[in-house]
Amino acid sequence: MPFCARACPYCDFDFEVGRGPKLDERAGQWLAGLDREREARAAQLEGQSFDTLYIGGGTPSALSPDRLRALFMWLEQGLGVAPTQLRERTMELNPEHATPALLDVIAEIGIDRVSLGIQSRSAEGLRQLGRAHTPDQALASVAHSVARGLRTSADLIVGWPGHTPALLERELGELVDAGVEHLSIYGLTIEPDTPWPKLVRRGLRVLPSDELQADLLVLVERELLARGFVHYEVASYARPGAEAIHNGKYWSWADVVGLGPSAASVRHADGAVERRVNARGIETWLDGGAPAHERLERDHAAAEGLWLGLRRLTGLDVERLCRRFLVARAWVDARVARQVELGNLVWDQQGRVLRVGDGRWLWHDSIGVDLLG
Incomplete structure (x- = not known):
């Protein structure tokens, strides 16, 4: 859902800024575009089964209640997906939108x-x-969500x-006490084509410190494990049984269908991976812009697959990967011999499972560079 009320200075996702009547009009065009994409991909989608749904953005919670109802009617009538029959149905929300009325x-x-999308509990x-x-x-968005029995995750x-260990400890404690059952934790990453570098040049921001981020990520693990969470994926923590089902598909080599501007679809066939990424920009996508296609042999x-599977800290089943x-x-x-020798990867269960070594999850990206090289 490619709409946001404002542009965050670190974000390079595909979105269009809009509010009020303009946003509602564009949302109607987006819904019509989804149906045109469905028709254009009818042969691919025929017979496709789904068991999870993820509505991301952009800011899906910026849609009006009527547009949200229309989206779910289209999912059922147009795409043939009955949301309540799926194992998991997730939607991203911004806290300022998460009112009792919208959550109802x-x-x-x-x-x-x-x-x-909490991102911080600090005014600064x-x-x-x-x-x-x-x-x-x-905090109110968490409370309202939990009160309605919704499984609640926070980013x-x-x-x-300026982020400090004491502040981060307080943020984690408040969110856990409020009832979140899942947390996705990300170090601040600055992409070159975002406003942040321009703000740095104007003296209005500074670049984040890699050392500070590493220290804070280690603190997150310590604090959340002490509070009964499981660190099950490089950036993800959950109460036992509250792991994200949909997100797990990316780490376990499942086929995925994405609809909308910049949405990615993945299909596995004959040992290869076929990836389709829709045109970036809602106007280009609405005009029928060609998707990008990639095939990895x-x-x-x-x-x-190794790199993605190793995001799960319990490891990957090597026989299944083969x-x-x-x-x-x-x-x-x-392929993994050098990283095993370095202690970054270890074998478990008599060599049936490969996982990242204890405490080495911070280096997952650099391990991946070696595996992909």
């Missing part, structure tokens, strides 16, 4: 899990990150300039 609508149409953090909500709205960004697909990507066990052994 969300629960009514069949959403059972919300992902709240919210100012630096360009967020529209207040610290009080952040938190660590390492913005067996070795490259398997290397990417079956999925049609590679031999000897290929896996050779």
